[in-house]
Amino acid sequence: MRRVMVAGAAGVIGLLLDAGAGAAVPPPGFVVPGSVVVRDLDGVTDDLLTAGLGAEGIASATLPTIADPAAPTPDELRRRAVHNAWRGLIDTSPGGGWTVLFGPNLGPGYTDRGGKGLVAGREYLMQTDDGAGGGLQTVLVQIPADFDRQRPCLVTGPSSGSRNVYGAVGTTAEWAFRNRCAIAHTDKGTGNAYHDLTRGTVYDRLGRLRPANGAEAPNFRAPDRDGLAAWIDANPDRLAYKQAHSGKNVDSRWGFYTLQAIRAGLWALNDHLGTGTESITPANTLVIAAGVSNGGGAAIQAAETDRDGLIDAVVTVIPNVIPAPRDGMVIRYGGEPVTDPGRHFIDYYTQLALYADCAALAPALAGAPFQDREPNGGGAGQTLRANRCASLKDKGLLTATDTAAQAAEALERITAHGVLRESLFTLPFMAWAGGYRQIIGTYPQGYGRFLVQENPCGTSFAATGPDGRPAPLPGAAAALLFAAGNILPPSGGIAVIADRAENGPVAEPMAVSRSTGRADLNLDSALCWRALVTGEGGGQDGRGQGDAGRRVRQGMAEVTSGGDLHGLPALLVAARDDQVIHPNHAGRAYSALNALVEGPRSRLSYIEVTNTQHFESLIPAFKRDGGPAYLPIQHYYARALDAMLAHLRDGTPLPPSQVVRTTPRGATALTTENFTTFLPPITAQPAAADAITADKTGLSVPR
Template sequence: MSLSCIDGLREKMLGKSQHHKGEKFMRRVARLSAAYFASASVLAFAIVIANTRALADPDEGVLHTHYDGVTNDLLTAGLGKSGLGSATAPTFANPLIPTAEELRRAAIYNNYRALIDPTAGGGYGLLYGPNVKADGTVTASEGLIAGDEYIAFEKHAGGRTRVTMMVQVPDSFSPTAACIIAAPSSGSRGVYGAIATAGEWGLKHGCAVAYTDKGTGTGADDLQNNTVDLIQGQRADAVQAGDDSNFTAPISSKDRAAFNTATPNRFAFKHAHSQQNPEKDWGQNVLRSIKFAFSVLNDKLGRRGLHFDKHNTIVIASSVSNGGGASVRAAEQDDEHLIDGVAVGEPNVNPKFTPQFTIRQGSGQPFAAHSKPLIDYTTFINVFQGCASAAAANATAPLNLAPSAARCASLHAKGLLSSTTPGAQATEAQAIMNNFGLLPEQNVIQPGYWFAYVHQAISATYANAYGRSSVLDNLCALSFGSTDALGTPIALAATPEAQIFGTSNGIPPTSGVNLINNAAPGGPKEERVSTADQDLDGALCLRSLALGRDAATGAALSRAAANQARGIEQGVDEIIANGNLHRIPTLVVAGRNDAILPLNFAARAYFGLNNVVEGSLSPLHYYEVTNAQHLDSFNQFPGYNALLIPLHRYFIQAMDLMYDHLRNGRALPPSQVVHTTPRGAGAPPITLTNVPPIADAPAANVQITFAGGQVRIPD
């Protein structure tokens, strides 16, 4: 099914005058398309918007599409369970000229598979997936869900922002059991970034789902060709796009030209280079998306005499990772009492440090150096992991394909390791990381993440974001761009650029765009291959900015670097969580092996802070799952599949528990460690015995408690 709209509904929602404004908006989009298509240099990127109607003028900016649930739908973009589970990505009729609907389908496919293990042996189609009904019943259905989709740029008192919001209302939405699920995107993903988690749960339960890309979504500005994404992903000339651009780097044409001459073929990305520190607004983005959902529901159903507000609609703030952190922050900032409950997985939350508690696992020593912000621990990992991956204890770690003895040698040369042999240096690096507060359960996960370039990319992106750095700054001599097989910067090919909205996760390496070391010997090079030690100087630069002092020597930074460090410090201050959930019932699920958001600095630490702040009235229930890590999608790979179970299974349970609590008054289970059983050698298909449920009445020896200023975590 091609994109379509219900014109009659548009007429009733907006009236004749708004209908004409909608036509005006579409004519503007058509002009952008024509102008862009007419340019010989960008002929391949014509904009095609098939049968889409605007519900309002560009100032309102709401686009509405109804999906029939047969040929196309809200959850799977018509791909169904089989299509989403297939390793073969959906294709484009003309790869150089993707339609809006083709880009949407690609975005749903790629975002869905990025958040779950899409293999049957790992649980897809059995524990989760479009064919698994809301009550857990496994069916032969493809799981298509009919309904309406509304997309708009966020507006608030300060005017329009470059934040994309979307509301999906399934046809199964029941006015008598109204519910809204807030689904901010995970990671730096676009507006479909929570489709597999909070999105799927909400749609299956007949809830409206309120999405937001929270200012980090897939806005890719090709600085060389001056092209950007529109709200539905079609590429357009940045000048022609104007305010209709998803993201255009805030730089002058003169500065852009000079930058392109000095560093050609580079990109600016919305999360890294908006100069807005978008994370400071994540909570407000979630709250505004909820308000947008109420507006959509009242516009859609108000003609039937129905009205929806916080008094008659259950609202659950949800999602995972960055989206989970955004929902937690929304609860802290919910002055209007919109949110009834919070259920999140592995939230990226940066708790305010207080010495009023320690964390103790099992019979281990109390840990006092908790509650570090992400920029601190991710730049720390970025310095030491390449060496630690070479430790003998990590020899069998899955995807351990990028250990670096040269990184170890350089760390020793800079005085950061005392050992003199490569093996001892690697073991020392691993010990330093664990002494810092990383759990031993992370060790086996980290090497694969290093190979996948996780902490390198996070360090660069967040340092830019927190410091409000311009793309012109090339912070720590790092920039974003395409590279050839030898790592030399080149222009991004036409096809991946045309499709970048549908394929990108918003942070390099993505869709052919990599992190480039501009200070590499012999000229700019992809960072991973730019030096023998994997650009330790770049990693130490980022670490120094996070610390506010030279990471190798402890000396004061240069004036310019000190200014950058102060900017990052100020940006981090703006995103720190205060721990006050205002007694909103909250469930947090996290995996003990989380190698992106270490528990001592994120989930465990927030549990402790909330208990300090709200005391005996704490509404937070924390479920820590063994043999579970941050990126379930990695569980499809050899090694990971034998060692790990899907944390997504417990996210779904947390959502079920919260909904039952809010709808029916069911008591929430106490905080606890959930002990799971890995699939083991050969990774046989997962069964329910591998993933026992969160217990309503857990034994005392698995309960997580807070008493006497200590978070107690059973082994």
């Protein structure tokens, strides 16, 4: 196997493998030749789980140092990416479960191993090609040094949100290594892969900025089709994003990419541990399709489309699973039927994007975190939210005449759309952070396979100057953006630009909508996205009922899941208070659909946990009654994985569907002695008042 040395940290062997060059077992054909990077990590100076930072370094808010921010090395980018992956998804604050229920220091049985928690082993980073153009994917296979060769186990780690390939390190890899399993990560076609169209720069597979027209294949380069050059000239300093502008609807291929990662994982295990033959196979290796949020949706897609028997089980938490429409799907919550459950992800997001900024002012949400701040990360003030309320009234979308009543009405429209009232406490934060605008400006473009120059609703992405106008992304920020977190605009210094605003092009918080004459957070574009999704009304430029709308709705259908897990054992864990992935439209709805489709063959258990939500890392900020309002859903993800491994290896029955009723901890720190007081276990025999039932008549969830 021919190997060429590349730069590595002290004590780390960094190797570039020319895929297929003399390898006893060649890589799968979808692996891009020459793209495989192999690192052997000693567990002293660097490691698989924390990039050498250890538990203390991960818990620190101080970012890992970069010697030259304008030219970071691959090791520096990797370390920064791992740090961000942990801290973006896990509560690392003292008392919240860190290093007690989850963390790199833990060993089998959740015992504290002490020390830094560094994990020695080998990792294979590679690019894969799905044959559809529009950019490559990244796969990372990590094999711990103590991998259990007698009972081989491989877990998937599709990234959550739109994170890069390291996105599941702190959530799934931590569990995998504790159980001596390998993990196959994939960025599933997303990640912070952008193309700076004016400066002509893109990322390579190691996260380094490179010329877009260079010889090495980048993760993403905007397709050079008719009109691109003219659009760039007319719209300088814009960024094309892979998830939005690849022209191939990457979201519909998440399951495909996860299956590719599994195959790459089996190859890497044979390459590293085998004897020159394919001794590690699906027949003798347990494969668990696991994932968080979008990664959970990818795991379910993979299981539904697995035709080769690669996957043995499914475990997901807060999964963004989108059930296909099905007549007769019924959900009862507390005995009452839920109105129109199972709405498409982008249906409820475009509806939230219309109303949430106004609804955040509702008196019922008084005291909720971030209610008193302007959206898009702004400071104190509520002018933009009040303007959104007034504009919705002028459009006939609200009827009340004063701001408080309009906000209350907007909130009711949201709950009538299937959003649980339990989740509303974090709605003002989502609006403040631009969470709804992140989704509506990205996902519909991907669904419709729009190229950046098509710009269907008049929004684009760019860094901005103090005046909110598009400006060059500063060099150091550009060089490090790959290693940042879930960077969909608006975040990471990149804004959503309202190109068709009265005073545009300008960042949305400064935009004056043409149809209203107000700075109302670019309501015109929000209405356009909503029209493309629903096909109702004309939307901006009348496109809702035209070709653009048809493209979006066709793409929406392509990302849905049919509910057939082919009898695989599965555990789906949902957070009842989730304001990102709503239970009535995701976890509950998929469980109901699965019961309809599989009937007696179904082996899916649905676990819904009270007092939990989506943003683990923000639990310390979401305070109520003098302490954190929420508990870590990550704890139940790890326990569900424990249960599945025991089921697969020892035949231990899986727990049945149930509500797990937690108790907020207030100012009490979670310890190994007291945590069950606040975090009761998923039980083998839930009480009748906690049992969730699913059959041909629907899904019944107790309050």
